[in-house]
Amino acid sequence: MTPTLPTTTALKAQARRLRSALAGQGRPVGHSAALELVAQSHGLRDWNTAAALSAEAAPHWSLGQKVSGSYLGQPFTGQILGLQAKSAGRFGITIGFDTPVDTVRSPHFSNLRRRVSATVTPQGRTVEHTSDGTPHLQLTA
Structure with missing residues (x-):
């Protein structure tokens, strides 16, 4: 590369x-x-x-890079499996979680995700938010 x-x-x-x-x-x-x-x-x-x-596009991310953050309010660590430039300065990113993330907050059932694909801003946040205003996906530095 x-x-x-x-x-x-x-x-x-x-x-x-x-x-x-x-x-x-x-x-x-x-x-x-x-x-x-x-x-x-x-x-x-x-x-x-x-x-x-490219030089102006999220130079701090690369394929295979280890990342951490939160997905639907749940903390995660994982690896970048895919990265793609989208329009309006946004990026398509696919993350494989090290440990599956439970996307349901209910104590009655679970929905475990092993990977997620999302469109994020250069700051590593989705534009889409949960009902409490938290971005669906947030990467930490």
Whole structure:
């Protein structure tokens, strides 16, 4: 993985220059194809991975990283299994819990989760909240 990746703005500018150069050679490509080629030129699988790992995008998170926080009010520790850039500066994140988290607060039954996928802000919180105003998922530093 590239240790220092440019910003998404710089990566998009690279894609525009690549499109222009290829069009000049009589091999036009679409913008999304150029973005994919730029990501691959940095040794990454696809554009979503490049955007998620770009300089301005949550550099403190990485695949395989150990994290902790709370999910539906329950504390957890776990590992980042997936990370993806979304629109409006948000990130898709998948966390595998070290120990299953009980998502039900009732003493009468349980619902254990081993992993969760959510969309979070750069601060590591979901926009969605429980009825008491707590974000569904909160990562701690």
